[in-house]
Amino acid sequence: MMALAFDVVLAALLILAALAAVAGRGLFRAVIFFIVYGVLVALAWARLGAVDVALAEAAIGAGLTGVLLLAAHGRLRREGLEADPGAGGQGFAAIGGAGVALALGWAWFALPEPATATRAALDSALPDAGVGNPVTAVLLNFRSFDTLLESIVLLAALVALWMLARDGAWGERLGLPQHARPGGVLASFGRVLPPLGLLFGAFLVWSGADDNGGAFQGGTVLAASLLLAMMAGLYLPPRIGERLWQSALVLGPVVFIACGLVGALVWGGFLVLPPAYAKGVILAIETGLTISIAATLALLVIGPPEQAHNSGGAA
Amino acid sequence: MARAIPKKPRRPLSAACGNSAGMAWGDIASIGFTAVGLVFFVAGTVGLIRFPDVFSRLHALTKADNLGLGFLALGLAFQAPGWTEIAMLAMVWALALVAAGTAAQMVARAALAEGDKDERP
Structure with missing residues (x-):
């Protein structure tokens, strides 16, 4: 009874948060309600027993996407471009959103259920996967091609973001200069939290093999620690051409493709993994992916290179 | 889905100190402490909505974060299957405390810099 009441309240809050994000006035309000919506979705996934998805939704869906949207809003406000879309724009967005929802719903009911993707098939294949967590087994063994493409999409997103840099700013450090006071509250926080974040991020990746966690969740925690150190002024954001950072960005996809090629040869x-080597290969890929995901997400939030480093004189 | 925590079934600590009336002292403590925590959350929310400026609203909000979450964690600790979970609850509270305190400082400084333009309708 209590559980049912909780679920009904959660479902109602989900719909209300979604409505407030879409129908409310003002960009800032929409972003805030989008974050609230993400947190509620994470709760819903946890209620459904999908702890891995809940972790990913909380870290990426609510946390990281929320920060990206907040950063975009801040940029629009700085440049004086924050304008309400107006009733026409909102109507257009509503029709577009409803269209996507309808198309997805149609696809869900119209497509035949794949014959091989059943729980029984997964359970019988799991002993050969090399890992005990069925989600990790699907992501990095049975359907690893999808994950490979995802890791490359992430890199493409970062390159697309860098395309937004102005010509003169290309060689500058990424993002705007940070204004944390040395010895201030943020600087202290930036010293305390990253070691814990490093530990917890590495734990999430390691635990993802047989339990809840994985490269995306762990990578997001690492990215957050990295961002905190940058925002606290303890670590200067890199320039685009720095070798160490470039290597970190491509490490995951490179290890992934290399393992795939070894499989082919x-x-x-x-991407074929024989059971005897599966765990080692999956852990190697996950480690590489974690480093790349952490670097890519952190640099996505920091933003494209900005000329302000010259005139601001903070760096 | 593989779950981490209950490796082997353990009795909650609260079950070890049950009384004859049928309700364990641990459960009573849980209900009492979570109720106190909820009071702080309700008060913090009311303050967030009703208080006039950024600084007093921050004050209300951090009270909910610090004391409310602290009492919730304390109440839940009586239901924990072992000391590991109690330590985790304590860590959750400690980390939330540090993060909320830092965030409040940041928001307050930003409000101070912008001259606290009150944007409420």
């Missing part, structure tokens, strides 16, 4: 197919 030795084990009989691209």
